[in-house]
Amino acid sequence: MRRIGINLLAFMFCVFPLGISAKESKSALKPGAKVFIASMPDGFDTYLKSAIEKKKVPLTIVEAREKADFEITGASETQKAGAAKKIIRLNWHSAEQASISIADLKSGEVVFAYSVNKESSAHGKQSTAEACAKHIKEYLKQ
């Protein structure tokens, strides 16, 4: 029995250096995770929060970064329809583009990112925010 124990200890002692050099496993975004939505230009973070609720994305939004597992950062750009677009193309909808990225705060890895571009957005930032929320939900279902 003692011999078995010694052999086992010796085996673990030899394997341990190999374990140190092993690569870190990639973190994944899972339903129920706590996310913090960072402040974004043009208040896009507020639209995103609403979209996540509307689309019933299974994530918990927290107001404090310290309490979160993941952080969502994003950028958004709106181009209102000018006279040319209205007269020539008969289109008064704005052009929207947005991009979001979700990072694991512990490992520092980006686990999900998505870009959306809508040349004629019927509901402005709401449309792009909901597109982001929808794709986050699809990603969580995988």
Place this chain on the structure above:
Amino acid sequence: MIKLRILFIGLLFCLSVVASFSQTTQNSSEEVNPRVPKGAKIFISPLENGYHIYLAAAIQKKQVPVVLVIDKSRADFELTAVTESEKAGWAKMLFLSSGASAEQASFQLVNIKSGTVSFGYNVNKSNSNKGKQSSSEACAKHLKEKIESGK
């Protein structure tokens, strides 16, 4: 019997140390090599207009075999970019029937340890259907080709 056992344990220990050391040696040789290995950790420098987030999304969408990190100290490479957008004016809408913006961007991937530029790419789209998304995806696509070529 005991001597054999001691010898066996010693041999196992030496093998494990050599294996760990060889990985360290391999990492050192990769610092000089401008090749971008699969699974490399890349930090994207933040840009004022948020273009770094478009890049992150493009790298994910094109399934580029790298790991994106938000902390530069954990990264092997740093991706920097310069980008410019020009919105379609009335003339373009009237004569070309196009409301798409003109996009141009330039990218650079630098090995943080060695300071060498491992990848560089310029893109210019006079009629970008998806704005910043198009130019960032062009970068991601060519970065993927670079990594998969192994050069």
